[in-house]
Amino acid sequence: NAGVTQTPKFQVLKTGQSMTLQCAQDMNHNSMYWYRQDPGMGLRLIYYSASEGTTDKGEVPNGYNVSRLNKREFSLRLESAAPSQTSVYFCASSESGVGYEQYFGPGTRLTVT
Amino acid sequence: TQLLEQSPQFLSIQEGENLTVYCNSSSVFSSLQWYRQEPGEGPVLLVTVVTGGEVKKLKRLTFQFGDARKDSSLHITAAQPGDTGLYLCAGGRGSNYKLTFGKGTLLTVNP
Numbered sequence: 001n002a003g004v005t006q007t008p009k010f011q012v013l014k015t016g017q018s019m020t021l022q023c024a025q026d027m028n029h030n031s032m033y034w035y036r037q038d039p040g041m042g043l044r045l046i047y048y049s050a051s052e053g054t055t056d057k058g059e060v061p062n063g064y065n066v067s068r069l070n071k072r073e074f075s076l077r078l079e080s081a082a083p084s085q086t087s088v089y090f091c092a093s094s095e096s097g098v099g100y101e102q103y104f105g106p107g108t109r110l111t112v113t
Numbered sequence: 114t115q116l117l118e119q120s121p122q123f124l125s126i127q128e129g130e131n132l133t134v135y136c137n138s139s140s141v142f143s144s145l146q147w148y149r150q151e152p153g154e155g156p157v158l159l160v161t162v163v164t165g166g167e168v169k170k171l172k173r174l175t176f177q178f179g180d181a182r183k184d185s186s187l188h189i190t191a192a193q194p195g196d197t198g199l200y201l202c203a204g205g206r207g208s209n210y211k212l213t214f215g216k217g218t219l220l221t222v223n224p
Contacts, residue, residue, distance in 0.1 A: 004155075031210050042216035043156075043201070050210045058211065090155050100144055100205030100212055104155030 002026055004105035006091050012111045013081045021076040021108050023091030031094045032074035033102065034058075034066060036087040043090070049074055081112045116140055117204055117215035125221040129191050134218040136202035137184045143205050145178055145185045146212070150199040192222045 004025045013019055025032065034046040035058075045058030047066040055066050063085060065077045074093075078085060088109050092102040118137045126132055136145070144163045148156035160169050162178035162185065169176045173196075175188040189196055199219050203212040 033211075040216070043214040045211060048211060092155075094210070100210065101146060101158055101161050102203075102212060103158065104148075106155050107153075 004091055004093055004103055006089075006105035006108050008108060009106065010109050012113065013078075014113055015082060017081050018077065018079050019081065019110075020078075021089055021091075021110075022073070023075065023105060024073045025091075025093040025103070026072065027093060027095070027103065028071070029093035029095045029103075030071070032068065033092040033094075034064075034074070034076045035090045035092065036060065036085075037090060037107075038087050046076065046089075078110075081110075083112050086110060086112045116213045117202055119200075119202060119215035119218050121218060122216070123219050123221075125223065126192055128193055128222055128224050130222075131188070131190050132192055132220070133186055133188045134200055134220070135184070135186050136215055138204065139183065140204070140206070141182050142213075143182075143207060145182070145205075146203045147176055147185070147187055148201040148203065150201060150217075151197075156199075156201055189220075192220075194222045194224050196220060197222050 007022045030051045033048040035043045044060050049055045049068040052071045067075045090107050091105045094102045120135045146161045147159045150156040160176045165180045165182045167178045173190045199217045201217045202215045
C-alpha cells in the first residue's frame with residue numbers, strides 16, 4: 001500500500017497563476033483533509049471532506065477550492081496564486097470514528113513569486 | 114485561539130539524556146495523538162490515547178493522557194539522534210472529524 005500520495009512534490013508559480021494539487025489514498029478511508037504548514041504557525045486546516053460527496057471549510061479556506069473526486073481522491077485548487085500561499089501543503093486521510101487518527105502524505109512545497 | 118499549547122517550543126539535548134514535552138489545553142478532548150515529523154516529510158502517527166490517565170509505551174517513548182483529558186506528555190528515555198524531529202500533538206473532540214494541532218516541539222538530539 002502506498003498510503004497517501006501527493007503530486008507534485010515541488011512547484012513554483014507566478015502570482016496569478018492557477019494550479020491543482022492532487023491527493024490520493026489507498027486505505028479506503030472516508031475522510032480526507034488539506035493542511036498548510038508555515039513556520040511558527042503549525043498545521044492549519046484548509047478544507048476537509050468528512051465523506052465522499054461532502055466538503056467543508058477549515059480554518060484558512062480563502063483562496064482555495066477543493067473537489068472530492070471519489071472516495072480515493074481529494075484535490076486542492078489555487079485559482080489565482082498569491083505570495084501568501086507560499087507554503088508546504090499536506091493531504092491527510094482518516095477512517096472516521098477511529099480516534100480521528102490521520103495519515104499524511106509527503107507534502108507539496110509551493111513557492112509563489 | 115490556540116487550543117493546544119506545546120512546550121517547550123525548541124529542545125536541544127545530548128544523546129543519552131531524558132526529556133519530556135508537554136501538550137496542554139483548557140479544553141477536553143475525546144482523543145489525543147502524537148505525531149513525529151522529519152524534515153521534508155509529512156507527520157507520522159506515533160500513538161493515540163483516548164482514556165483519561167492512560168499511559169502507552171512505544172520502545173523508549175512513554176505517552177500519558179491527563180486524567181481530565183485536557184493535557185498529555187511525551188517522555189523519551191535515553192534519547193538518540195534518530196529521535197530528532199518535530200513532535201506534534203493533536204486532539205479530537207466529539208463527533209467532529211477535525212483535529213486541533215499544537216504548533217509542535219522541535220527536538221534535536223546531538224551525538
